[in-house]
Amino acid sequence: RTDGTPLLSITMGGEHCGGCRRSNNTDRPHAFQVILTERPPLVLSADNEEDMADWMQLLCQSVSKGVIPQGVAPTPCIPCCLVMTDRKLLTCHQDCQTSFFRSLGSADICDVISVSLETEKEYCVIEFAADRVQFLPPWVLYFSGCEERDRLLQELNSTWKSIFQVDLPHREMCDPLIQKRCGEALELMKSVWQRADSLARGRAQREPWC
Structure with missing residues (x-):
């Protein structure tokens, strides 16, 4: 225990790790696997469900983004797509090089208790029941536009209503700390998108052999 x-x-980035x-x-509680390509999965165990969820999110972020260079601010969120069935919400990350989809997390729609949002902000917070079998922290989802966000919420409300026969509660986000953090994350993502668009335009203007 004292040996460091x-x-x-x-290596978490590249092809060495699959999430x-x-x-x-x-038999160990709160256990999860790190999927490795050249050896059997590494099995780890956390103290509780919340700790396990945090570790899995951080590990998936490491896999999707690789090692963050020194002096560069880390990206606060993971690029992903959201898949919704009549019972489940699934978040997936697509590897741009291999087009392979990794599952980042899943939740039962019946465990959703509310959605919080700011009217003119491209994000929402999905909250889950605290008494569910396995603890799940709130999901903060960011979108490219409010239309995309509203389209998801419309489908989620329709599916949730088919289960509970009432509308899914929508709340105005009033927590100033969450508003600040989500606003900063949105600005960072917009800046990244603008740089990516500029890079793509620059590549398109080059000669074909460049």
Whole structure:
């Protein structure tokens, strides 16, 4: 316990790691697997469900973004797509090089209790029941526009209403700290999108052999 010598080193970026998933074939509570391409999965165990969810999110972020260079601010969120069925919400990350989709997380729609949002902001916060079998922290989802956000919320409300026969509660986001953090994340994403668009335009203007 007092020896600080590392026993194992794993490269999280590139093709070495395939993300992580909950482990159901172990007796250890709150266990999850880190999927490795050249060796068996690494099984880790957290203290509780919340800690496990935090670790899985951070590990998936490491896989999707690679190692953050020194002096560069880390991206506060993971680019992903949201898939909704009649019972589930699924978040997935697509590898731009391989087009392989990794599942980042899932939730039962029946565990959703409310949605919080700011009218003119391109994000929403989906909150889940605290007494669900496995703890799940709120999901903060960002969109390219309010129309995209509203389209999701319309479909989510329709599916939720088919289960509970009432409308899904929508709340105005009033927490100033969350408003500040989400606003900063939105500005950062818009800046990244603008740089990506400028880069794409620059490439399109080059000669074909460049």
